[in-house]
Amino acid sequence: MGELAAEKHVKYILSVEKRKDDFQSVVMEHLRMNGAYWGLTALDILGKLNTVDADEVVSWVMSCQHQSGGFAGNVGHDPHILYTLSAVQVLALFDKLDVLDVDKVTDYVVGLQNEDGSFSGDIWGEVDSRFSYIAILCLSLLHQLDKINVEKAVNFVVSCKNMDGGFGCIPGGESHSGQIFCCVGALALTGSLHHIDKDLLGWWLCERQVKSGGLNGRPEKLPDVCYSWWVLSSLIMIDRVHWINKEKLVKFILDCQDTENGGISDRPDDAVDVYHTYFGIAGLSLLEYPALKAIDPAYALPVDVVNRIRLRKKLAV
Amino acid sequence: MHGRPRKPQKPEEEEASAAEAAKLRPLQSQLLENHHQKNYDKEALEVSAKVLEMNPDLYTAWNYRKLAVEHYLKESPSDTESIKAILDEELRVAESALRQNVKSYGAWYHRKWILSQGHSSTDLELRLLGKFQKLDARNFHAWNYRRFVAELTNISEEKELKYTTDMIDTNFSNYSAWHNRSALLAKLLNKKAESYFPAEKVLNEEYELVHQAIFTDPDDQSGWFYHLWLLDQTIKSNAPSLVSSWPPHGYRVALSRNRSLDDQTLSPSRSFHSDSETLALILYFDQPVQGVDSSSVSVKSTAHLRGDLIWKPLSKCSHDAAKAWVSHLSFPQGEMNSSESYSVEVSLGNSQKITSASGFHHVKPTCFSFGVSVHLGETPIEECGNEGIWWKDENFTSCGISPQTLPFASSDNLTIENNYAPSSSEWCAEIISNEIALFRELLSETECKIGKLTLARFLMAHVATSPHANKVAQLEEVLELYLDLMKLDPTHFHYYKDEHSSVLLQKVTSTTESLFRHCYCYKDQTSPYLGTTTCVRLNNLSISRIGSVEKLLWVQVLDLSHNELRSTEGLEALQLLSCLSLSNNKIGSFTALESLRTLKSLKVLDVSCNEIGSHSIDTTRYLFSSPLSHSEEKENDLSSDKMVTDSPDLASYWEAYFLFKDLNLTQLDIEGNMISSERFQAFLVKVLPKLHWLDGKQVQ
C-alpha cells in the first residue's frame, strides 16, 4: 500500500489558490469561501496551517460579510448560510472568532429559522436539513445555540428520517450519506442522538462499503472519496464505525492520490480537486492514520480547535 | 469534480478551457455589476441567462433573476399575459440550466420558486420530470421535485404509489423508488386509507412485490432495505407489553443498610443494601414506550410510601420513549432495629396512556406484586470498603443455593393476568413463519449474504414474538448464521460479531439453568460489600456488546471482564449494580461508559486493561453528554466543586471528570490503559472523594 503524500498535498492545496485561468476556477469563484475552509482545514490536519498568512485570510473572509451579518461565497456575491458557516469555521481554525460581531452573525442565522423549526439557506427560502446542521453548528461555535428554538429544530431534522434509518433533504426525501451526516451532526450537537436507531442506520451506512474498500453515498452507486467523510463521520457519531473495514478504506483513499502532483480525486485515476483532497485527508484522520491531527466528526474541525472553543469557555481553562 | 479523468491536459484542451474561462469571467463580472446596480433591463437579464447556462451553480445569478421577477411583477401586477411571459422565461432558463447540470440545487430551487409564485402546469412539470427521471432514475433532486409537484397540485398518494410500482417494474434496482414507496405507504397505512386497511393485507402484497425483486437478483441491495422495513412494520403492529420487572412477581426483597444481614428466612440473594430505605422499581417493555407515569402505572402498598412516584426513562429513544423505566419507592423510616414487612402491587394496562413508538397502546392488563421487608435503623456500614473486591477466579465459588431461589427463576410466568411473554397477532406470526420458510429455500439454492442476514433477523423476530417457539434451537441456528456471515463477508465482520453477541447473551439468559451456570458467590462472605450476594459472571464469552439486560435487572455484582466490549450501552437498566468489572475489554474512552452515570449504587468499578487513551478519534464523544453538545442541565455542572474545576488537569481529563463526578465509587481500577499515570491518579482522587482503593492500593 502506498503512503500519504502529505507534502505533495500541501503543495497542491497552496497552488489551487493561485490558479485562476482555467474554466473550473472561474466556475467555482462563487464558492471560494467553501474552498478556503476545505483547503485550510486540510492544511491544519496535515500540521501546515502556519504556511498560510492568517491576517490575509481573515481580512478576506471579513470582506465577504454582508450587512445582514451573513457571509457570501466571495466578494460581491450574496450572503448564504453555507458560506457563513465556512467563514466562521475558517476564523475558528485561526482562533480569530473574536474579530466577529457575534450578535450580527447570530441574528442572521436566527432569522433563517422557519416556523416549523427548519432553516432556509438564505432570504429566498430554500429549505434543506443541511441548513439545519449548518445553523446549529455555526451557533454552537459562537455559543449562541440558545438563541434559536432548538426543540423545533431537532423535530424538523427528525421528521426527515426514513425507513432505512437515514435522512433526506426534506421530509420524504431519500436517504443520502451527505444528508445523513448533516442530520446526525445536528442531532449530535444538540445532544439528541437518541432519536436515531443506531443499529438500523449503522447497518445501512456500513453497507456503503463496496468491494474496492471505498464507500458509496447510496445503495447501488459508485464509491467516492468524499463519502469517506460523510459515511465515516456519521458512523463515528453513532459509535458504529467498527462495522466497516478500515484498512480497506485507507487503501482506497490512498489509491485516489495523485502521487506526482498532489491532491486526491473521487476515484482512482480521476482528476483531483481541493474538495476531494480535503475529504480524503479528513477521512484518513477519522481512520486514525498516523501523523495527522484528529478531526471532530460533528464540528468538522480539528479536535484541538473544538476543544479550545467548547471547553475553554465551559471549563474556564 | 466528479468522474473527470486525471490524464494531463493536452495543450488544445488547456487552450479551450482558458477560452471558456475568458468568455465566462467578464459575463460573471457584468452580472455582479448589474446585480449591485439593480439593473434588470433586457440586456442585463440576457447576461444572467448566459451565465447560468454556463454555470448553473452560480447562486447569486439565480437570486438576481428572482429580484428581476419581483421587479417586473410589481410593475405590471394585473397584466396576466406579461406575468405569464415572465414566469415562462424563468422556467425556460431553469430548464436549460438543468440540462447543463441536472444536479444543480439552484436550478431546481428556482423552478420551485417560480411554481410557488402561482404559475404551474402539472402536465408540463410531470413531462419534464419524466424526461429527467428516464435519464437518471435515481436523481434525488428530481424525486424531491416530484414530491413537491405532487403536493402542490394535489396528486393523490395512491397515484404516486402507482408511479413507484411502474418504476420498480421497469427496473427492480431502483432504491429511490423503493424509498418513495415506503414513505407513501407509511402515510396511507397511518391514515388507514380505504383499501390500505387492515395493514395485514397490504403488507402481504408488499412482501410479494419485494420478493420478486430480491429473488431476481439477490445481490442487488435495492429491495432488501425495503424488505427489512416490512419486517419492522409487521412486528410494530403488535401492542407493547411488559417483559420483565424488578422486583419480579412473587418475590420477597429485604432492604437494609447492611448487606451482611443474617436473615434465615430469606435466600441470600434477596437482601440488598440501601442507604435511604428506597427501592428501585423497574419496568422493562418489549419495545420502547412512552407515557409511563404515576397515572398509567398504579402502585399500591401496605406501606405508606413517601412522596409521589416519579418515573424516569432509561436509555431514551426517539420521542421520549424507552424500553426501561425506573421509579424509586421510599419506605417509611421506622424504629431502631425494627423490621417491617410490606406488600406492593403494581398494575398497568388499565389506561391507554402507555404507547409504543408506532402508536399502539399497552392494552393487556398486567399486574404483579412483591413483598418488601425493611430492616431499618441499623448502623450504616462504616464508609464501606476497608477491604476491596478482587476479581480473581479463585475468589468466586459456585452458589450453594438452589437455582429456584434466584430472582430470574420465575421470570417465565411472573404476572397474574399476563404471563409477561408478548404474543403476536396470528397474521404477524404467519408472515414471519412464511418468510423463514422462503429464505431457507432461497439459501438452499444460493449463497447470499443479505439472505442469510434476513433469515437470522426473521428467526429472531419469531423468537421474540412467539412464546412457544423452541427458543434455544432457533437461537443456535441464528448463531450459526452469524458465524457463516463473518466468513462470507469479512468486511462487515464486526457487524455480525455484534449481532452474534446479542444472540449469544439471549441464549445464555434464556433458561434458569443456563444463567445459573454463570452465578457465583464471593469467597469472603463477610465482606460488607458483597455479603452473600449472587455474582453474575459473563466473563470470557468474547462478547462485543451487551444485551438481554431485561433478564439481569436484579444483578448487583457483574463480571464482564475478558470480553470485547467497546461500550457499556445497555447497562443503564441495571439500576441495582454496585460492583462491575469491565477489565480486559476494548473500552476506548471514558465517554464509552456514559450509561454508568445513571447507576447511583455503583461503588466498585474495574476498567483496567482497556484502550482508554489509545485512540485519537473518540467514537462515543457525542453519545456522552458534555459541554460539546447542547443541553440545558449541563450548564450548571461545573460551578460546584472548585477544587476540581480549578485544576489545570481538567482540560486533559474532562471526560473522566464528567463521568465520575456523579458516581460514588469507593474502588476503582484503571491501570493498563494508556491514560493512566500518576498525574491522572491524583486527579481521580480529587474527583472521587469517597475512593478507598485505586488500582489495588489504598488511597491515603
Ligand SMILES: [Zn+2]
Ligand atoms: Zn465526491
